[in-house]
Amino acid sequence: MSEDTDAKVRPEPAAKSRQHAGAVAEPDEVLSPAPTAPRRRRVTWTPYVLLVPAVVILLAALAYPVGWQLVTSTQQFGLAQQFHVPPDFVGAANYLTLLADPQVWTVVARSLAFCLVNAILTVLIGVGLAMLMNAVGRLPRLILQIALLLAWAMPVVASMTVFVWLFNWHTGVVNWLLTRLGFDYVNHNWLASPLSFYFVATVIVVWMSVPFVSFSVYAGLTQISGEVLEAAQLDGAGGWRRFANITLPMIRPVLMIVLLLQIIWDLRVFTQIKLLQDAGAPIASTDLLGTYIYRLGVASSDFGMAAAMSVFVLILTILVSAPYVRSLIKEDN
Amino acid sequence: MATATTAPAAAFRPGRLLATAAAIVVALIWVFPVYWMVNSSLLPNVILTSATPRFVPTGFIDNYVAVIKSGGFLNALGTSLLVTLIAVAACLLFAFCAALAISRYKFKGRTSFVLTILFIQMLPAEGLFVAQYKLLSSADLLNNAGGLAVLYTAAVVPFTIWMLRGFVAGVPADLEEAAMVDGCSRGQAFFRITFPLLAPGLVASGVYAFLQAWNEFTIALVIMQKENSHTLPLWLRSFLMQSNSRATDWGQVMAASTLVAVPVIIFFLIVQGRLTSGLVAGAVKG
Known part of the structure; x- marks a missing residue:
């Protein structure tokens, strides 16, 4: 957290009381190293940095699979693809097969x-x-x-x-x-x-x-x-x-x-x-x-159909x- | 309901008596499966397969000994502990940072992040496990505790963020600021003032994450197919299926279920109150 160092730089009482005054509304802005600068301008990166780990794991373990599923649901995927034969693009065929299947x-x-x-x-x-x-x-x-x-x-x-x-x-x-x-x-x-x-x-x-x-x-x-x-x-x-x-x-x-x-x-x-x-x-x-x-x-192992059904x-x-x-x-x- | 408050306390109230009787009967029905699990686990198979069931256990513990000695149990316990600990630690750390961000800062994209979190929480494992299987297999992480822990962390992080957000928002930022006025650095103020106040929230969220990861069945079934990488729920299932091929030793199966259930029940009782209020947060106020 970059704000840590910022806070330590300003031990003067004046700066402190200023920090306290604005504290309730905008704690991130208050600690900015240049209190004379217009406050609302500065974009603080701290919240984004704090979100990184959660976002990364959600992207990797949930968003990627959802994307994979969308792509795969348009592909002919079967046993042959288990042996690294690239799957064929079949468009909405999987969905149509599903919709036509009474089961x-x-x-x-x-x-x-x-x-x-x-x-x-x-x-x-x-x-x-x-x-x-x-x-x-x-x-x-x-x-x-x-x-x-x-x-x-x-x-x-x-x-x-x-x-x-x-x-x-x-x-x-x-x-x-x-x-x-x-x-x-x-x-x-x-x-x-x-x-x-x-x-x-x-x-x-x-x-x-x-x-x-x-x-x-x-x-x-x-x-x-x-x-x-x-x-x-x-x-x-x-x-x-x-x-x-x-x-x-x-x-x-x-x-x-x-x-x-x-x-x-x-x-x-x-x-x-x-x-x-x-x-x-x-x-x-x-x-x-x-x-x-x-x-x-x-x-x-019919991943195409399974993906379509999952979607x-x-x-x-x-x-x-x-x-x-x-x-x-x-x-x- | 209202009768109870208006009628004199000593008066005979048949309605209330009936309600009490109904409450006891319902309680007995609801607790019966749990009771039956423990009861059967303490009886030898000869009694369990006889024509009349026995409702009082004899204190027979051979079932437990046999289950623990069967080997798979300790192995699965180890796997479950490893997966769960990684998932809980990662989940708490990630969720805590994110909760701090959304409850202490106003920033662009905050609302859409919260919205996404809530929607993700609703994604069914049943609609994703095929893709997650392919993901882990391409990363060569099938049958790997770390791989499963990554999926569990992602599955539990959204709700944990939502739960912790409430706790972080409950600690006023003024407290931290006041400590800084008194000469603490921001880091000191956080660790001396805010962190101790958040401890109950972290414990509750941690136990929640623990329960989710410990009990999870669907993803584990797809990811951990090798027998020596089974988690406890999978081990319990295969224990039941193996014994299905012989004549099922229900005493042992129930002993195994009891071993899996007891730690969960204890942990669950710790967080129950917060779970209810977290899921229906605020709905009561109308």
């Missing part, structure tokens, strides 16, 4: 459906549990919060092994419980059909995501003053009306952000689907966007994230 549309539709169902379920249950936290006394609330925190803290892969074990067809405790309750679930294979595969995946994703929603919404609920609710009650508003007309509007900002984040996160769900597929589910009929790209790019996912994510980023910016200013 791609199935995967996209499945991912969107999975994402929406999971995000909405997560937010509904999360809000329910937040209201529950708000409704009970300290001890039950603490118990509920600790349980949710433990679920939230579990590493994804560890939770996945546990759920695969819980839903194990032969000795899993879920089948045992359902059989005890009178249903015929002896040796029921949950992962065999796509619908029950997605049911298990949804249970896992919701279990993992609800704690974040509950804690965020609960924080919002504690901001609502009890007096307002009480006044509404005295005026004859029932429980539902109090919820719809007071609570809901007040937690709306939190709800919107949390819902957006869930949609963004659930759209990119990969680990859960991949590990459930590893556990013995049919792959082609359970693929979502992430695992589909993985199969294209890593398993069959598609990136655009989808950016479209979905835009409102979230906008609201964060609004908060920042």
Whole structure:
């Protein structure tokens, strides 16, 4: 930081008090070695120097891959290119192939459906549990919060092994419980059909995501003053009306952000689907966007098609994230 | 909710009782998978594969011994530690500099930098891993802890900048200036006054970066394909898959999961509060 030396050069009291006076507004300008010069002229390089490391690593590890992806998505890339044959430029052919492939549309539709169902379920249950936290006394609330925190803290892969074990067809405790309750679930294979595969995946994703929603919404609920609710009650508003007309509007900002984040996160769900597929589910009929790209790019080395698909996912994510980023910016200013 | 404050404390409130019961039941459902992991890890496989599950552990620790002795665990632990430490150190340093720049200076391009940071944070690994794989393979860094650490640093730096920005902005610049009036150099003022005040923020961001890198699965799966370069999540996956080919020893798999999960849970509890407020920053104020 070049400013260090500048500061040391001026020990005279006059300069110091001048520094102090302007300090709050423009700390970088205040330390300029020529305090008599017009202040606003001088461009300080310090902030740019400070940004260099972060920018360099982001360019290298994120921007370059994005660029590579854009270029590669217009190339015919296959096994031959593994042996250093330069790829052919094919323009939009990869995209056209993708768009014409019914399998791609199935995967996209499945991912969107999975994402929406999971995000909405997560937010509904999360809000329910937040209201529950708000409704009970300290001890039950603490118990509920600790349980949710433990679920939230579990590493994804560890939770996945546990759920695969819980839903194990032969000795899993879920089948045992359902059989005890009178249903015929002896040796029921949950992962065999796509619908029950997605049911298990949804249970896992919701279990993992609800704690974040509950804690965020609960924080919002504690901001609502009890007096307002009480006044509404005295005026004859029932429980539902109090919820719809007071609570809901007040937690709306939190709800919107949390819902957006869930949609963004659930759209990119990969680990859960991949590990459930590893556990013995049919792959082609359970693929979502992430695992589909993985199969294209890593398993069959069709980088051109994988890149085109990735670009598609990136655009989808950016479209979905835009409102979230906008609201964060609004908060920042 | 409001009933609780208006009704006399001693009155019998069936609604509240019902809510308490519901809270306890939900808590039990939510904690069950975590409990089941620990419980199964402490039971021998004979009991686990019997027709009726056993809900109380016997204090059987052979599963843990077998997992640790299996060799892959310690190796993966080493790789995970190396990757995570490099990523956390680099991430903190880079993010701290950047946070200082965007919260202490007004400069051209500041807003677009902040905007880019926020958008980058949303980029899905699932849309990038193929390109990152090619990048590392052309740099001959596949199966290399350093290469993976570079990708992790880039993935975590944006959120860390965003998080640290709040902490840096929370320390008033006047404090530093006052110290300089009292005769400190700018460097001294920074390290004696500002830095100690930022320590909690650095710890929180560091733990966050640690958790992200430690738990990451997708990029590692693509980059670290060789078995001796597996990180802990990959090792856990291959441990499960290997035991799938035999009859799965669920006791050992659960012991392995517990070993992976426990340090994470402890660290997570340290930063949880800041995570929630960081992600929904300010939304509550409406």
